[in-house]
Amino acid sequence: MKDRPSRATGRPTLAQVAARAGVSQITASRALRSIATVDPQLATRVHDAAKALAYVPNPAARTLASARSHSILVLVPALSNHLFIETLEAIQDVLRPRGFEVLIGNYHYRQDEEEELIRNYLSHQPCGILLTGFNRSETAARLLANAGVPCVYMMELRQEEGIVCVGFSQEAAGAKVAEHLLSRGRRKLAFVGAQLDARVLQRRDGYQQAIARAGLPPAFEIMTPEPSSVELGGDLFNRLLKEHPNTDGIFFCNDDLAFGASFEALRKGVAIPEQISVVGFNDLPGAGQMVPRLTSVRTPRATIGQHAASSLLSLLCGETPEVTALDLGFKLMVRESS
């Protein structure tokens, strides 16, 4: 048994820790991984030795030997949206302290890119994957299934055997917005959506259904696949005013669009909320400072990240959560704009 520092990094190896603790290498390995079958007294000796040598395990060696890394892949459709940043941060706050490394994959709302990322990152043998929603290519889904890596889905809910997900009902949120606008006496409603991912469409559906339930004609829809931006919000608002000048309530699929619309309204002298009520989505920082302060749906994005990460940890321990579809709800923040 050799016990010398690592060739490359010059850092101590497990063999050195074992030698110092006076145990075999494999016992040291087990002790450091907190595997039950090691005597507590020996385990303490090993931990002391590791601390004294400032031992840090070599992740590559660990991954090669065990065929599973300690990294967790998180796939999000965008980083430019503050929404996912907060989710990511919450995930990291849970996983990093427990010794997991978080790999971030941004697929820019593109299925082919997501597929490519999955293909690439699977070669790193992640021990778990966090995914956004359920809408992905057949191939991507098959890759995930074949890999046999535990997955947790975020943002959307689905009651299905073997699927663990954390989110809220996008439909219910859309419905809530419709009910709010109706309660304000608005009757000529519109929906403005961009970057039409599954969740935007679900919100739209919930919104329209609530309007239908109230016995009103469907909301006019302006939808574009372009990426959302403040600027686009202004453009779509102008288009809406031109096509349907008597609109009195608008649900924007996200706050960025609503911000842009608000600026245009200020500029054109369109009175919000007197002439038109405006509601956004996500309650991004800044929504409460807008002029007028923007009504928006606060989504539990940080909490979703936190619970998704925790659920994944449970799965890694072999536990099966009793609640497989965790609904964290949402909150309509009513402000001046409606």
Add this chain to the structure above:
Amino acid sequence: MKDRPSRATGRPTLAQVAARAGVSQITASRALRSIATVDPQLATRVHDAAKALAYVPNPAARTLASARSHSILVLVPALSNHLFIETLEAIQDVLRPRGFEVLIGNYHYRQDEEEELIRNYLSHQPCGILLTGFNRSETAARLLANAGVPCVYMMELRQEEGIVCVGFSQEAAGAKVAEHLLSRGRRKLAFVGAQLDARVLQRRDGYQQAIARAGLPPAFEIMTPEPSSVELGGDLFNRLLKEHPNTDGIFFCNDDLAFGASFEALRKGVAIPEQISVVGFNDLPGAGQMVPRLTSVRTPRATIGQHAASSLLSLLCGETPEVTALDLGFKLMVRESS
């Protein structure tokens, strides 16, 4: 020589590729890594075999054997700031197609957290590191130096032997803002800064120096270490108006603060730019849509990421760039607010 699929992933191994190509494993390895000493004809055979088997190298094995991974660590002070997201995206656009994996470390503007991230990620033996600015703990700097990993510094410039950096002069940008406000006839200037990192202070210095050069008294400063936010911008603006009601020009250290101030001004009826000129920094998306449209300094954050990544790649090839401090400049976007 065994040539069977990987135990864990079931995926083909290098041995299989070699067998199929009728060469030794090491030759296959060299061919796939494009090492010159292999016959072009053999190399083609190897590449064909790899393609036929859909071979993907095992990064853990590669890292363990070569004591160097194919991952590049990028350390940024925040993800919540759109600025760094754009830089990150540009970095990934350069590095991912070349087979490098990008590891993102967010240290939340905290030196101790940066140090911890460096310590942690060095165990993954990254082949290069991209850092933000030069301001870090002694320990962090020593860790980096000892690791012997090529580094490129972003956002700030420093002419120093052996340091490769890509950015722009924060001082010059600050000075440019001062000159612009002075050219608009503003004489009672202020500087409002939050999240006081080195770059904010450099902008402030440049701003004050330009004011001094014009023979005017220094700008009044409101500075707070709190994280920047739209809301904070409004608060600091109100504080400034109370303490120095005759201020006629404000340089906000970033756009978020300027946004918040603009909203407060609208709400209070403070006329921008008639009563006070306002200038932001970074020219975030939305600055051009604000009411009034915000004058801001457009920073080359995407280009910085792109060039920093390219420079790092050069260093990895053993090349030494002739320009070690690449100044990408900036552009003052003059709009309605000034």
Add this chain to the structure above:
DNA sequence: CGACTTTGAGATAGCGCTACCTTATTAATC
């Protein structure tokens, strides 16, 4: 109380690659 299980520790053998050394082949030099 002897056969059986349980438990904790160690020895061994890789994981899938690449560094390094060695050998075979060809080119270059006097």
Add this chain to the structure above:
DNA sequence: GATTAATAAGGTAGCGCTATCTCAAAGTCG
């Protein structure tokens, strides 16, 4: 034409860990 130098391929031996098997010691039961 013998010696040296350059070049290209292969053999071998790990990288630093963990899975798996083995074995001794201690507990359990009818």
